Amino acid sequence: GFLFFILSQAFLLSYRFSAAMSTVETQRKDLRDALGSYKTEIVERVKAEEALRESEEKYRTILQSIEEGVYEVDLAGNLTFFNDSLRRHLKYSKDELMGMNNRQFTSKDNVERVYKTFNSVYKTGKPATAFDWEMIAKDGSKKFVELSVSLMRDSDGQPMGFRGVS
Numbered sequence: 833g834f835l836f837f838i839l840s841q842a843f844l845l846s847y848r849f850s851a852a853m854s855t856v857e858t859q860r861k862d863l864r865d866a867l868g869s870y871k872t873e874i875v876e877r878v879k880a881e882e883a884l885r886e887s888e889e890k891y892r893t894i895l896q897s898i899e900e901g902v903y904e905v906d907l908a909g910n911l912t913f914f915n916d917s918l919r920r921h922l923k924y925s926k927d928e929l930m931g932m933n934n935r936q937f938t939s940k941d942n943v944e945r946v947y948k949t950f951n952s953v954y955k956t957g958k959p960a961t962a963f964d965w966e967m968i969a970k971d972g973s974k975k976f977v978e979l980s981v982s983l984m985r986d987s988d989g990q991p992m993g994f995r996g997v998s
Contacts (some may be wrong), residue, residue: 900998901914902917903997908933911930912931921967921969922937924937939974957983960980964976967998981996982995
């Protein structure tokens with residue numbers, strides 16, 4: 833009886849050990865496959881990030897090197913983005929210009945017309961192109977510029993501001 837007990841225990845231990853080894857082998861294979869897919873995903877993500885970085889640099893360079901002023905304003909007309917060209921034309925520092933309302937550098941004669949143009953773009957969603965706008969620089973000098981304006985929308989399609997070129 834004792835010999836039968838020892839043999840049955842040996843058989844059960846052998847069976848459990850065999851099952852455990854099979855499980856370990858299956859898990860090792862699954863881990864190896866997962867590692868391979870993670871490596872592929874990481875390589876693809878690194879390539880995508882590099883392409884995005886190159887694209888951003890390209891468009892940043894274009895935006896900062898053109899002579900035309902590029903701007904974005906919120907719905908109230910406060911500057912939220914602009915390129916160096918617009919800043920140079922208005923003769924303000926970047927810190928001074930950021931958040932400045934367009935009425936602060938628009939001649940009094942043009943404030944109503946600019947408001948009506950932006951309001952029309954807001955209501956219709958259709959861009960306005962090539963309207964004249966008299967801008968007043970920090971030093972008081974006046975410049976007439978051609979301006980385009982289009983409506984910016986958020987991810988839900990709601991108006992969030994305006995963007996344009998001067």
